[in-house]
Amino acid sequence: MTDTLSDTGHSLPPAAGSQRSTRRRRQRVERGILFGVILTGAVVIMIPLAWMIATSLKQPGAVYLYPPVWLPNPPQWGNYIEVLTVANFGRYFANSALVSGFTVLGSVLSCAMAGYSFSRLRSPGRNLIFLILLSTLMLPSTVTIVPTFVVFQRLDWLNTFYPLIVPSFFGNAFYIFLLRQFFMTIPLDLEDAGRIDGASSRQIFARIMLPLATPALMTVAIFSFIGAWNDFFYPLIYLNSEDMYTVALGVANFQGSTRVGPQMQLLMAASFMATVPVLIIFFLAQRFFIRGIVFTGIKG
Amino acid sequence: MPLTNYGSRTRTMRSNTHSSHPRPYLSMRMREALDGYLFMAPAVLGFVLFTLLPMLASFGLGFTEYDLLSAPSWIGLGNYAEMIADPFFWQSLRVTAIYAVFGLPLGLVLALGVAMLMNQPVPGITLWRTIYVLPSVISGVAVAMLWRWLLNPEFGLFNLLLGFIGIKGPNWLGSVEWALPSLIIMGLWGIGGSMLVYLAGLQGIPTDLYEAVEIDGGAAWTKFRHVTLPMLSPVILFNLVVGLIGAFQYFTEAYVLTRGGPENATLFYTLYLYRNAFNYFKMGYASALAWALFLLVLLLTLAVFRTTPMWVHYEGERGRRT
Numbered sequence: 001m002t003d004t005l006s007d008t009g010h011s012l013p014p015a016a017g018s019q020r021s022t023r024r025r026r027q028r029v030e031r032g033i034l035f036g037v038i039l040t041g042a043v044v045i046m047i048p049l050a051w052m053i054a055t056s057l058k059q060p061g062a063v064y065l066y067p068p069v070w071l072p073n074p075p076q077w078g079n080y081i082e083v084l085t086v087a088n089f090g091r092y093f094a095n096s097a098l099v100s101g102f103t104v105l106g107s108v109l110s111c112a113m114a115g116y117s118f119s120r121l122r123s124p125g126r127n128l129i130f131l132i133l134l135s136t137l138m139l140p141s142t143v144t145i146v147p148t149f150v151v152f153q154r155l156d157w158l159n160t161f162y163p164l165i166v167p168s169f170f171g172n173a174f175y176i177f178l179l180r181q182f183f184m185t186i187p188l189d190l191e192d193a194g195r196i197d198g199a200s201s202r203q204i205f206a207r208i209m210l211p212l213a214t215p216a217l218m219t220v221a222i223f224s225f226i227g228a229w230n231d232f233f234y235p236l237i238y239l240n241s242e243d244m245y246t247v248a249l250g251v252a253n254f255q256g257s258t259r260v261g262p263q264m265q266l267l268m269a270a271s272f273m274a275t276v277p278v279l280i281i282f283f284l285a286q287r288f289f290i291r292g293i294v295f296t297g298i299k300g
Numbered sequence: 301m302p303l304t305n306y307g308s309r310t311r312t313m314r315s316n317t318h319s320s321h322p323r324p325y326l327s328m329r330m331r332e333a334l335d336g337y338l339f340m341a342p343a344v345l346g347f348v349l350f351t352l353l354p355m356l357a358s359f360g361l362g363f364t365e366y367d368l369l370s371a372p373s374w375i376g377l378g379n380y381a382e383m384i385a386d387p388f389f390w391q392s393l394r395v396t397a398i399y400a401v402f403g404l405p406l407g408l409v410l411a412l413g414v415a416m417l418m419n420q421p422v423p424g425i426t427l428w429r430t431i432y433v434l435p436s437v438i439s440g441v442a443v444a445m446l447w448r449w450l451l452n453p454e455f456g457l458f459n460l461l462l463g464f465i466g467i468k469g470p471n472w473l474g475s476v477e478w479a480l481p482s483l484i485i486m487g488l489w490g491i492g493g494s495m496l497v498y499l500a501g502l503q504g505i506p507t508d509l510y511e512a513v514e515i516d517g518g519a520a521w522t523k524f525r526h527v528t529l530p531m532l533s534p535v536i537l538f539n540l541v542v543g544l545i546g547a548f549q550y551f552t553e554a555y556v557l558t559r560g561g562p563e564n565a566t567l568f569y570t571l572y573l574y575r576n577a578f579n580y581f582k583m584g585y586a587s588a589l590a591w592a593l594f595l596l597v598l599l600l601t602l603a604v605f606r607t608t609p610m611w612v613h614y615e616g617e618r619g620r621r622t
Contacts, residue, residue, distance in 0.1 A: 034417070034422060038418075038420075038428050045432060048435075051449070052446045066455075066460070068455075110346070113339040113342060114343035116339055117335075117336045121335050123333040129344060138597075139355075140549050142549055143591065143593065143594045144350065144590075145354075146590060148350065150357075150368065151354075170345055200335070201332065230439040232441050232555075237574075248439055249441075252555075267445055268446070271443075271445040274441065279437075282434070282437045
């Protein structure tokens, strides 16, 4: 925005004329209103999270107090310990970490390979193949659920992590698209130099392309981690014994637990803990996260 | 975004290296092609194994009765006839349509508004963007649990605040009228993702277009109407189509919070499909439902694309690429 540049410069000569200064004053008022709106929105957005954390630190009796308490005194950190031990959330976290970790590995590997192939290796028909893969983005995954379930059942994979992990080693249209676009921005000279030196496609991929694509690979890693961590539907249909639950399943079943009962402070502690890994990754890797979304926007 | 973006320079360059390759029995060109197939093999195999074959299989299963225990038995169009007579099928379509017709546009407009705010040069904009995106990255289930508590009729924050200004809040998720609106409101909290997509689009609009409007004496509304909206229309289309598919796949929140109730007021399509498949083990009927969903989404998407010449503006069509 260009009209804002003048707004930050406070050294405008007084001779600029009264009309100009009225305009500047109006602009400043507008900016003030704008800032107010943004601030209010941010507060409204953060209130539910604050409410979740506040509730998670309350004593059982304080949860339903009126007026509500925002800063529980003393904060009940023990709620978190109770959730981890009594409700077996430690186990759920380990399961989720395992599933998400392998999903990230599989997605990054398979999608980087395909992305490289579709951007740089000229095989006959590759653009058609790429378009077909891309069209699956428009496909509701619901369509494939029943036969996939039947096959995994036949393989005796129900109540194992295989149905959640194995498909990620076979690519994902969105990540392939994202990586392909990124590989295309890497100068060809680097690759050609490697080829002249007699490097194979595999060597060029591993030694030249992958290191250069680190930012895009990070984006894919983050997206697939968050996706796997938050996933509810597939764990729901494939996992059925409690010791195999992921965090999402654990939280969903928490209220129904006979051992714990509907204790809101514990439920909120569990819910908040479930979001913590994602929050940490989001804050640490925001740059990559936002870049990834920007990629989707461009294609329109 | 062009799909064939390699320049002609590549081709000449590569054919030069062609003759100098040390392995004579396979031409460089052929080796490259083979490597290409090798590298795309996992993805192509994945497409065949996890998309194409299951799709065909579910099409076939849609004409059978199948409970996982005994072999599928052919019943022709029986499942589709059952669907037409099934009030729950129509209810699930109705719920999904209401969500798509009210929730989706509301989200699209709000996300655009927020994106325009986030595109302003306000102090600390990175922090504000982080805050606005935050809810969209956290888990469906954890968010659902949080909202169950926020919307608790007696002690939830919503009704406490409403009570504060003298309104007796509704029984949100527990009432037939408010359950679906509750889910729509909840969805608005997580618009950060589509907001970011808009933001990326906004930042791609060349500033000289706005300057041109300013020179012509155009006001803020003119800028929005004649620059922002047309330039952003491909992104709006993208968000619309993604949102449409999302509405038909809406599951987690409805499953966790209301189980489709009360009185099927939140019986989303995918939830009903899930029930048939995994509660009633009517795998054949669920497959038919899945295919009906697929065809419906396909038709809707095509319908949306049919309207695009009227409102979507592609910069490339005027000989200019951004």
